[in-house]
Amino acid sequence: MTNPSPPQPSWRQIGRHAVFPNATHDEVARFDFLMRLNMHLAQAVQPGVKLAYDTRVAPAFAAEHGRQPADRHEVRKAMQKDLHYQLWSALRRNTMEQRQQAGRSVVFRQLAQLRAAADKINEGASTLKLDSSIVQPRYASVVDIHCMPGNYHTEEVARDIAPGANYDAGLFVTTAGALGSYSDGGGQAVVDWLKKNKPGWSPKRILDIGCTIGHNAVPLAQAYPDAQVVAIDTAAPVLRYGHARAVSLGVGNIEFQQASGEAVPFQEGEFDLVTTAMFWHETSTKAMPRIMKEVHRVLAPGGLTLHLEQPQYQNMAPFEAFMRDWDSYNNNEPFWTRMHEVDLDALMTQSGFPSGAYFETTMQAKVDRTLFPAPAGSEPGSHEDYGRTPKWTAFGAIKPGALA
Numbered sequence: 001m002t003n004p005s006p007p008q009p010s011w012r013q014i015g016r017h018a019v020f021p022n023a024t025h026d027e028v029a030r031f032d033f034l035m036r037l038n039m040h041l042a043q044a045v046q047p048g049v050k051l052a053y054d055t056r057v058a059p060a061f062a063a064e065h066g067r068q069p070a071d072r073h074e075v076r077k078a079m080q081k082d083l084h085y086q087l088w089s090a091l092r093r094n095t096m097e098q099r100q101q102a103g104r105s106v107v108f109r110q111l112a113q114l115r116a117a118a119d120k121i122n123e124g125a126s127t128l129k130l131d132s133s134i135v136q137p138r139y140a141s142v143v144d145i146h147c148m149p150g151n152y153h154t155e156e157v158a159r160d161i162a163p164g165a166n167y168d169a170g171l172f173v174t175t176a177g178a179l180g181s182y183s184d185g186g187g188q189a190v191v192d193w194l195k196k197n198k199p200g201w202s203p204k205r206i207l208d209i210g211c212t213i214g215h216n217a218v219p220l221a222q223a224y225p226d227a228q229v230v231a232i233d234t235a236a237p238v239l240r241y242g243h244a245r246a247v248s249l250g251v252g253n254i255e256f257q258q259a260s261g262e263a264v265p266f267q268e269g270e271f272d273l274v275t276t277a278m279f280w281h282e283t284s285t286k287a288m289p290r291i292m293k294e295v296h297r298v299l300a301p302g303g304l305t306l307h308l309e310q311p312q313y314q315n316m317a318p319f320e321a322f323m324r325d326w327d328s329y330n331n332n333e334p335f336w337t338r339m340h341e342v343d344l345d346a347l348m349t350q351s352g353f354p355s356g357a358y359f360e361t362t363m364q365a366k367v368d369r370t371l372f373p374a375p376a377g378s379e380p381g382s383h384e385d386y387g388r389t390p391k392w393t394a395f396g397a398i399k400p401g402a403l404a
């Protein structure tokens with residue numbers, strides 16, 4: 001029995017807070033059109049890419065070379081000539097570019113009001129710590145990551161929050177609501193995993209590296225209200241926005257600090273839990289080992305580090321790896337392809353974790369029932385009712401020792 005078609009949420013259902021941008025009727029319609037187009041591409045057009053590979057591209061490759069493609073690179077070179085793939089890829093890239101421009105249009109129209117609202121919340125707050133001496137790493141500044149003009153750090157005006165507001169408004173469009181009304185499905189998945197696998201655990205200090213607007217750190221702060229959560233990023237605009245967002249959502253045990261994961265400004269062993277969510281693929285070959293060494297350094301003995309990511313390419317079929325690699329070549333994620341080749345076990349061992357400490361697991365976003373009501377007859381709490389809920393690979397390790 002096939003899963004029923006999921007409901008189609010509207011941008012009007014997105015979670016609101018004090019610094020979230022408002023949208024006119026036409027702006028909502030534009031967001032909803034792009035969201036529906038994303039869903040159509042994923043459900044109706046993308047399956048044709050595999051069909052084209054199986055029926056045209058792979059047979060042609062085999063006829064020419066006497067074998068099947070050996071890796072994703074050979075698949076990509078062959079698929080680039082296929083018209084159906086070209087159509088799907090161009091439309092997918094176009095929806096991302098339009099999402100960014102639609103979001104910027106909405107945000108810049110009301111930037112003065114949004115900035116004033118953020119200023120009112122952020123002024124004098126001890127839980128927002130900015131450092132103008134922080135230099136943006138090259139990997140976060142040389143390209144417009146996922147087509148966002150100026151990336152996370154560019155400031156058009158003083159005390160800018162526009163990159164954060166644009167990110168918050170647009171992520172719901174790209175994911176079609178699959179990460180929930182507050183786009184915090186990654187953080188919610190981490191919390192669910194921790195509650196299941198470490199029941200009764202109460203970490204006192206939590207560090208989230210590469211937090212952007214804190215959408216994945218806030219669920220941790222909510223789940224562990226007695227903990228102090230520190231969320232760091234190199235980009236001031238998303239930190240300003242993220243802090244105001246968290247405060248307006250009633251979350252007071254989270255501190256936003258401008259800092260680099262390559263030089264974390266904390267003492268050795270300060271944190272019981274160190275997390276990232278969809279972060280590593282936006283770093284670099286040189287930065288990854290530096291950041292992981294910092295993770296090991298600031299993690300307390302007995303502490304846990306946990307990282308939410310897309311799966312690595314090792315032992316993956318060439319076509320699947322090729323499809324997952326799309327972002328590297330078409331969505332301004334240049335390190336995506338290299339990061340997913342890294343031997344993460346070896347990386348963590350080289351960073352100070354003992355051999356055998358590394359583990360991998362899977363996580364799944366929690367279904368937001370305000371967006372996707374349970375179908376009749378589905379089991380309560382089922383993640384599989386519509387077959388759309390994002391699934392991720394997560395990896396991590398426990399540092400030897402006992403928590404104080």
